[in-house]
Amino acid sequence: MKLIFCTLFFFSFSDLNIFAQSFQKIPEAGCSVYFPSSMEQTSKSSEGPVGELVVHIFKGEQEINKQKIKYTLQFCDFPEGAIHHDSTDFLNEFFAATIDASASSIFGTVDYSDPIKIQGYPGMIWRISYDKGKGLIKSKAFVKGSRYFNMKVEYPASSSFHPDIDKFLDSIKFDE
Numbered sequence: 001m002k003l004i005f006c007t008l009f010f011f012s013f014s015d016l017n018i019f020a021q022s023f024q025k026i027p028e029a030g031c032s033v034y035f036p037s038s039m040e041q042t043s044k045s046s047e048g049p050v051g052e053l054v055v056h057i058f059k060g061e062q063e064i065n066k067q068k069i070k071y072t073l074q075f076c077d078f079p080e081g082a083i084h085h086d087s088t089d090f091l092n093e094f095f096a097a098t099i100d101a102s103a104s105s106i107f108g109t110v111d112y113s114d115p116i117k118i119q120g121y122p123g124m125i126w127r128i129s130y131d132k133g134k135g136l137i138k139s140k141a142f143v144k145g146s147r148y149f150n151m152k153v154e155y156p157a158s159s160s161f162h163p164d165i166d167k168f169l170d171s172i173k174f175d176e
Contacts, residue, residue: 033073036168064159073149076147080146102128109130127139135154135157137153
């Protein structure tokens with residue numbers, strides 16, 4: 001009985017943020033993702049060559065030793081026929097352009113990029129160094145049907161071995 005009381009007492013005064021460190025179901029994306037912090041949702045629209053795209057953005061931030069690690073999941077639905085996970089040749093060009101645009105937008109350099117599969121869907125993983133190597137962005141992008149996903153973590157180079165970085169990037173589970 002004492003053990004139960006002590007456990008309840010501990011949880012009543014502990015930081016409830018630990019409960020934010022879990023898989024978050026994201027119905028709009030049709031998946032669940034591990035967020036090591038609470039997340040906030042926004043969206044933005046942009047006009048492009050294939051028409052208007054609405055990008056859904058889920059962000060979370062974690063502070064460790066006074067350094068911030070930022071987690072982001074973005075997804076958008078392309079119009080039918082514009083992009084599909086079966087279009088292998090086109091996707092290779094699409095991912096290459098995405099990686100180049102990401103690096104140039106922050107005056108960074110691509111450290112590596114490799115093709116991957118996430119639950120059978122084609123994608124790429126890459127890392128960009130910026131700010132003279134002090135900052136890193138590790139990303140995974142992939143296409144499921146005509147939906148484009150991008151998961152990224154922005155962090156100081158000194159935090160590059162933090163376990164939540166890869167845990168987040170490897171966590172997506174689709175509602176099938």
